[in-house]
Amino acid sequence: MKIKFWLLDLNYEFRNGIPEVWLWGITSDERRILIVDRRFKPYFYAVLKGDVNAEDIGNSILRLFPRNVIGFEVCERKVFGKNVKALKIYCSDPDRVDDIASKVKGLPNILDVYEYDIRFTLRYLIDNGIRPCGWIEVDCEPLDGYGNVKVDSIYLALDKPISIEDPSIPKLKILGFWFICLSSSGSPKPEKDPIIVISTIDGDGVEKMFTVGEDLSDLNILKRFIDYVNSYDPDIIVSYGSNSRLIPYLLERARRNGLKLCIDRVGSEPHTSLYGHISITGRINLDLFDFADEFQEVKVKSLENIAEYLGVMKAEGVIEDFEVQDYWHDPNRRGDLYRYSMDNVKRIMGVYRAIIDFAIQLSYLVGLPLDFIGTAAVGFRVEWFLIRNAYRFGELVPKRKEVLYQPYAGAIVLQPKPGLHENVAVIDFRSMYPSIMLTYNVSPDTYIPPEEPEPQCGVYIAPEVKHRFKRDPPGFYRDVLKTLIEVRDNIRSVIKGLSLEDPLYKVLDARQKAIKVISNAMYGYAGWIGARWYIKPVAEAVTAWGRSLISNTLKISSEIGLKVVYGDTDSLFVEYKPELVEKLLGRIRSELGFEARVDKVYVRILFTEAKKRYCGLLEDGRLDFVGLEVVRGDWANVAKIAQERVLEIIMHGEGVNKALDFIRSFIGRMRKGEIPFKEYIIWKTLTKDLSEYEVKAPHVEAARILKEKGFSLSLGDKVGYIISIGTGKLYERAIPYMLASKDQLDVEYYISNQVLPAVSRILEVFGVREEQIMSLGKTKTLTDFFKPKVSGKP
DNA sequence: GCTGGGCTCTTACCC
DNA sequence: ACGGGTAAGAGCCCAGCG
Numbered sequence: 001m002k003i004k005f006w007l008l009d010l011n012y013e014f015r016n017g018i019p020e021v022w023l024w025g026i027t028s029d030e031r032r033i034l035i036v037d038r039r040f041k042p043y044f045y046a047v048l049k050g051d052v053n054a055e056d057i058g059n060s061i062l063r064l065f066p067r068n069v070i071g072f073e074v075c076e077r078k079v080f081g082k083n084v085k086a087l088k089i090y091c092s093d094p095d096r097v098d099d100i101a102s103k104v105k106g107l108p109n110i111l112d113v114y115e116y117d118i119r120f121t122l123r124y125l126i127d128n129g130i131r132p133c134g135w136i137e138v139d140c141e142p143l144d145g146y147g148n149v150k151v152d153s154i155y156l157a158l159d160k161p162i163s164i165e166d167p168s169i170p171k172l173k174i175l176g177f178w179f180i181c182l183s184s185s186g187s188p189k190p191e192k193d194p195i196i197v198i199s200t201i202d203g204d205g206v207e208k209m210f211t212v213g214e215d216l217s218d219l220n221i222l223k224r225f226i227d228y229v230n231s232y233d234p235d236i237i238v239s240y241g242s243n244s245r246l247i248p249y250l251l252e253r254a255r256r257n258g259l260k261l262c263i264d265r266v267g268s269e270p271h272t273s274l275y276g277h278i279s280i281t282g283r284i285n286l287d288l289f290d291f292a293d294e295f296q297e298v299k300v301k302s303l304e305n306i307a308e309y310l311g312v313m314k315a316e317g318v319i320e321d322f323e324v325q326d327y328w329h330d331p332n333r334r335g336d337l338y339r340y341s342m343d344n345v346k347r348i349m350g351v352y353r354a355i356i357d358f359a360i361q362l363s364y365l366v367g368l369p370l371d372f373i374g375t376a377a378v379g380f381r382v383e384w385f386l387i388r389n390a391y392r393f394g395e396l397v398p399k400r401k402e403v404l405y406q407p408y409a410g411a412i413v414l415q416p417k418p419g420l421h422e423n424v425a426v427i428d429f430r431s432m433y434p435s436i437m438l439t440y441n442v443s444p445d446t447y448i449p450p451e452e453p454e455p456q457c458g459v460y461i462a463p464e465v466k467h468r469f470k471r472d473p474p475g476f477y478r479d480v481l482k483t484l485i486e487v488r489d490n491i492r493s494v495i496k497g498l499s500l501e502d503p504l505y506k507v508l509d510a511r512q513k514a515i516k517v518i519s520n521a522m523y524g525y526a527g528w529i530g531a532r533w534y535i536k537p538v539a540e541a542v543t544a545w546g547r548s549l550i551s552n553t554l555k556i557s558s559e560i561g562l563k564v565v566y567g568d569t570d571s572l573f574v575e576y577k578p579e580l581v582e583k584l585l586g587r588i589r590s591e592l593g594f595e596a597r598v599d600k601v602y603v604r605i606l607f608t609e610a611k612k613r614y615c616g617l618l619e620d621g622r623l624d625f626v627g628l629e630v631v632r633g634d635w636a637n638v639a640k641i642a643q644e645r646v647l648e649i650i651m652h653g654e655g656v657n658k659a660l661d662f663i664r665s666f667i668g669r670m671r672k673g674e675i676p677f678k679e680y681i682i683w684k685t686l687t688k689d690l691s692e693y694e695v696k697a698p699h700v701e702a703a704r705i706l707k708e709k710g711f712s713l714s715l716g717d718k719v720g721y722i723i724s725i726g727t728g729k730l731y732e733r734a735i736p737y738m739l740a741s742k743d744q745l746d747v748e749y750y751i752s753n754q755v756l757p758a759v760s761r762i763l764e765v766f767g768v769r770e771e772q773i774m775s776l777g778k779t780k781t782l783t784d785f786f787k788p789k790v791s792g793k794p
Numbered sequence: 795g796c797t798g799g800g801c802t803c804t805t806a807c808c809c
Numbered sequence: 810a811c812g813g814g815t816a817a818g819a820g821c822c823c824a825g826c827g
Binding site: 377378379380381382383407408409410411412413433521522523524525526527528530531539542543568569610611612613627629634694695696697698729730731753757 | 810811812813814815816817818819820821
């Protein structure tokens with residue numbers, strides 16, 4: 001019989017000497033099924049020396065490893081674009097492929113071995129051309145003997161699964177959860193601190209809450225939680241921080257209580273996978289924290305901040321770990337704990353709804369299961385996408401090598417013309433780096449090293465660096481990028497015909513966004529020394545062509561008399577004279593062979609002397625803040641608020657005097673203590689282990705204090721601290737914000753080292769020096785603002 | 795012993 | 810554990826100083 005299903009998750013089991021791939025699926029009539037495929041065998045490639053008899057070598061390998069090697073095929077493949085003769089060597093045990101490959105590598109007439117490090121389940125997906133979060137059809141028959149598996153039906157695959165193009169998504173059963181623990185000091189420790197409330201919400205909005213009694217024994221609530229998960233039987237279990245914190249905590253609490261946390265579909269506990277995330281067999285363990293990086297505007301990546309940013313819920317009523325005991329021991333406030341726990345599940349469900357379409361499409365495009373895709377760093381997302389395409393291209397996947405880091409030149413950034421400019425158009429090249437790779441066939445398999453002769457087809461030569469790339473045939477990157485662009489254009493034209501309410505709209509829009517993300521990350525991948533396909537000249541050539549594009553555009557601008565005020569990498573900021581701008585775009589198209597467009601027009605734009613920092617007023621009255629303190633996460637809010645307000649005043653033409661009035665009154669309010677404590681917190685990331693810091697720094701000292709008090713901190717965490725009154729270095733005066741109070745704040749430090757630098761950076765452009773801001777001396781008049789003078793720099 | 799200039803370390807941004 | 814280019818503050822070092 002033929003079964004069509006949507007692939008949720010997969011794993012493999014080694015049973016009776018046969019590797020079985022288990023495909024967890026959902027059918028269109030919403031049955032949960034398991035398909036077992038015993039037909040797929042693990043393998044690796046051995047590339048042979050040119051003049052040998054492949055059959056003989058294959059047979060000798062068969063004889064050498066009678067139990068482990070079960071067959072071979074002779075085949076033609078490519079290694080960095082060069083044709084090679086290879087043996088595809090099939091093994092019996094997926095876990096021994098690595099080992100056999102390394103032994104085969106040592107045999108005579110073998111040049112090298114490949115693809116022994118591609119995981120079996122991913123190998124299965126790639127070779128069958130099927131994708132997680134996609135529809136699949138397979139010929140199969142019912143299968144018995146898998147009694148402990150919790151699905152509606154189990155089948156044995158009789159043939160290769162086939163991918164079915166169908167963008168629809170079945171109704172998934174979702175369960176969001178959160179819990180709160182009672183710690184006596186610092187962060188809760190699962191070895192001693194019990195869970196006091198577990199809250200859940202399902203996909204239909206049904207809320208459940210499990211609470212402990214006065215005895216603080218969490219045995220019972222863990223049991224009830226486990227039972228509930230199993231009876232609801234979700235496809236996706238979603239939370240925030242599940243991989244690093246929540247599930248490990250639950251596992252340890254269960255263990256302490258003599259329980260097994262059996263919440264998967266085979267009756268076992270969650271386990272850590274090779275990729276570092278926690279796997280719940282047959283379900284998706286979705287950790288929304290893994291997607292927090294997508295929201296660059298949110299600086300402190302807490303659940304409440306992400307949820308607020310996405311418009312789910314205000315970041316209010318938050319109860320921090322160290323405050324839990326106060327609430328618990330106060331009968332009047334215990335309810336607040338329960339409310340907060342449930343609020344967090346509401347936040348989780350809201351964030352889930354905001355990201356799930358994108359996550360599903362990224363999983364589909366890249367081919368990594370939904371629970372890996374979030375955990376995978378950008379480089380690995382690109383890489384798995386490439387590996388899948390390499391198979392199609394006949395290119396063997398190179399192994400990762402240790403490569404020496406060698407920096408290379410990047411993009412051009414122009415010195416901005418400081419001051420206020422009116423009517424400025426931002427011209428940018430559309431997807432500059434991907435376009436360059438496409439146009440000049442820049443790819444690891446088209447690169448011609450200096451010692452090699454020029455091929456028949458001719459070469460493209462990169463400016464400055466002179467790296468050469470074959471004109472033909474299309475390289476691996478060109479092929480992949482071309483497909484991505486075609487698919488994206490296609491989707492965008494389909495979307496245009498859909499109404500916003502059409503369920504397909506959301507799906508397809510998410511898909512085209514996923515494609516864009518991967519396309520734009522290809523250049524970065526190419527220059528990453530950890531990349532399997534890393535070849536420095538590939539990345540170096542891309543930036544060289546980019547620089548020449550920008551400098552040629554500059555030349556054309558000056559030829560046609562269009563003034564340029566700034567530019568960065570793939571953009572030029574020019575005075576907005578529509579006819580001249582059109583002329584420029586036309587010449588870019590005809591003379592340079594690239595597409596550029598007017599990205600936006602600023603009614604007014606302010607540059608300081610610094611690159612990468614400006615503020616622009618858009619036609620609709622909104623302000624763009626770029627690079628300035630306003631958008632940085634490592635300045636106290638007082639500085640950001642003050643700078644933002646000053647820029648509003650200036651950009652809307654209200655004049656320098658009004659800005660000065662504002663600053664003086666703001667500083668006055670700071671001194672009177674009218675600004676809330678939280679606006680003084682400075683957040684900085686711990687980028688290494690505390691012991692590895694070479695110099696003392698405030699956030700590192702604050703982190704040390706926290707650690708001493710029993711708070712757990714790890715790499716990548718943000719530390720919030722304030723600077724307190726006192727003498728000595730800043731790092732001696734830094735106090736973690738949760739241990740500090742308002743009266744300890746060194747307000748004068750914040751005025752002189754946070755607020756004044758942030759606002760004077762702006763006002764300097766108008767000739768206002770920092771000392772003048774505080775003095776009540778003569779200040780500029782309103783008319784001066786319209787004839788801005790640059791401060792007295794050489 | 796203190797000061798200030800210059801260098802280094804560190805973080806976070808832009809594209 | 811995706812690239813290079815850039816700004817900026819605070820720590821740190823040490824020459825120079827009656």
